[in-house]
Amino acid sequence: MSVISPYEHKVCYYETDCMRIVHHSNYLRWFEESRVYFLDAIGYSYARMESLGVLSPVLGAFCDYKSPARFGDTVLIFPKLNEFNGFKFSVSYEVIGKESGALLATGGTRHCFADGNMRPIRTKKEHPDIYEAFKKLLNADVALKK
Amino acid sequence: MSVISPYEHKVCYYETDCMRIVHHSNYLRWFEESRVYFLDAIGYSYARMESLGVLSPVLGAFCDYKSPARFGDTVLIFPKLNEFNGFKFSVSYEVIGKESGALLATGGTRHCFADGNMRPIRTKKEHPDIYEAFKKLLNADVALKK
Amino acid sequence: MSVISPYEHKVCYYETDCMRIVHHSNYLRWFEESRVYFLDAIGYSYARMESLGVLSPVLGAFCDYKSPARFGDTVLIFPKLNEFNGFKFSVSYEVIGKESGALLATGGTRHCFADGNMRPIRTKKEHPDIYEAFKKLLNADVALKK
Amino acid sequence: MSVISPYEHKVCYYETDCMRIVHHSNYLRWFEESRVYFLDAIGYSYARMESLGVLSPVLGAFCDYKSPARFGDTVLIFPKLNEFNGFKFSVSYEVIGKESGALLATGGTRHCFADGNMRPIRTKKEHPDIYEAFKKLLNADVALKK
Numbered sequence A, B, C, D: 001m002s003v004i005s006p007y008e009h010k011v012c013y014y015e016t017d018c019m020r021i022v023h024h025s026n027y028l029r030w031f032e033e034s035r036v037y038f039l040d041a042i043g044y045s046y047a048r049m050e051s052l053g054v055l056s057p058v059l060g061a062f063c064d065y066k067s068p069a070r071f072g073d074t075v076l077i078f079p080k081l082n083e084f085n086g087f088k089f090s091v092s093y094e095v096i097g098k099e100s101g102a103l104l105a106t107g108g109t110r111h112c113f114a115d116g117n118m119r120p121i122r123t124k125k126e127h128p129d130i131y132e133a134f135k136k137l138l139n140a141d142v143a144l145k146k
Helices: A026-041 A046-051 A128-138 B026-041 B046-051 B128-138 C026-041 C046-051 C128-138 D026-041 D046-051 D128-138
Strands: A007-010 A058-065 A074-084 A088-097 A103-112 B007-010 B058-065 B074-084 B088-097 B103-112 C007-010 C058-065 C074-084 C088-097 C103-112 D007-010 D058-065 D074-084 D088-097 D103-112
Touching: A007 A026, A026 A046, A026 A058, A026 A074, A026 A088, A026 A103, A026 A128, A074 A128, B007 B026, B026 B046, B026 B058, B026 B074, B026 B088, B026 B103, B026 B128, B074 B128, C007 C026, C026 C046, C026 C058, C026 C074, C026 C088, C026 C103, C026 C128, C074 C128, D007 D026, D026 D046, D026 D058, D026 D074, D026 D088, D026 D103, D026 D128, D074 D128
Parallel strands: none
Antiparallel strands: A007 A074, A058 A103, A058 B058, A074 A088, A088 A103, B007 B074, B058 B103, B074 B088, B088 B103, C007 C074, C058 C103, C058 D058, C074 C088, C088 C103, D007 D074, D058 D103, D074 D088, D088 D103
């Protein structure tokens, strides 16, 4: 089992709001950044997947906010592929403060594979390389390297 | 029971992504817009609440995406206050295409009341006017007027 | 000469940053919102233009910030089409506080017409209806109605 | 003269729009990211500056777009401090495609130093450490290391 480093994101000034914390909507954007990174880390790329006409729209998303992130913080995001059947997949996420080690948020997203007209794609048959890449992600462990 | 019109939002060009649909993170922003509108509609304002030092940070949020919104669409958002105990509250949302009438998404957010240092505020005792405003929202019905 | 009302935008919570003012990047987004509105106001729509494969990418943009907008404010945006030759156009903008009447910002954007492959389009010949719509905008006056 | 590497940014999916290119407003956000990085690179931090109550609001910003960035691209941003008198400063930027080496955009921002109530701050007298940090930036060269 390969060990992948967590995705690292430095909080941007424009991600904060007048409550002086990161606006809650940005966590969904960080989840997305970490998915792109995650696929990259096992040698496949979202951009390549999309150039083949394979999209992975979000069917559902949630986030539970434990402790706010602020400008100046760096956060680590640990994505985990929980389910994948060639047609749909779900990912869960933990957001950890890099310096504090505190759990800032947990969340999840559900996706399908679809073409540009939002018609479903079954990757096992139509895109076996994508199917294999996601199979690898199922067994990937995202953890801080020791 | 008062009847409040749904919140209307015209999809912005910058809200779309290269999948040619609205980026999923924006639904959490629309939910927020509709909360501000909702409180306005019963005669209280978020800006006034914040000027008193009362924040309402998001503890959790979710959205289930049924059908994509696109540039050129106008969406109607129907917020509903489901729970409120003076200290925490939760809101659910339906997003409907204005022209199509189709259900585009459903979602929810959970909040508490807190001061600028993220210490909890009990509105019944400390801010009875805010308490009364939210009590009114519990009984408000958001619906298209006939 | 037709008189068009200014575009009205209520500042969103998520548009603010931890300086407690609207993040400066959002003014470019408001300019875009006002362009879409502006074209709508003379009976043409951006969405229709795009459905014909006519894009209007931004070649340049600037904004001078005079006084910050904050959550709770409503701003009025007065767009003005300054130049249009069928192939390129430029728009200038004034952002005014609705309540205060104060000038908050001025700015401008430059555009061309292009197809999905970013090849230039000459509207006079290829899309006379778009050409006529922009000609009308050249003579439109955006002002508060008395 | 110290040589600082350019700021590197991987285009995020959510930064694109339905024209399939990066939305033009995001370049102002990238400029901001690169300013934060730039100050970091000479050993000072925006977060520390803000914790001392010293803000640097944007007085003006512009961007000229030469060639669009797309999802999958990585861009390099070369910031340059052009003027600094202890009270105001201006920064210019070049955005280069990392793989293509092509110039994608150029731009600039103007800033002052201000406190939380937007009152001007003269750093030479009130915050000599910030004054010295910016003096160092005036002499910093942002370039690809050979």
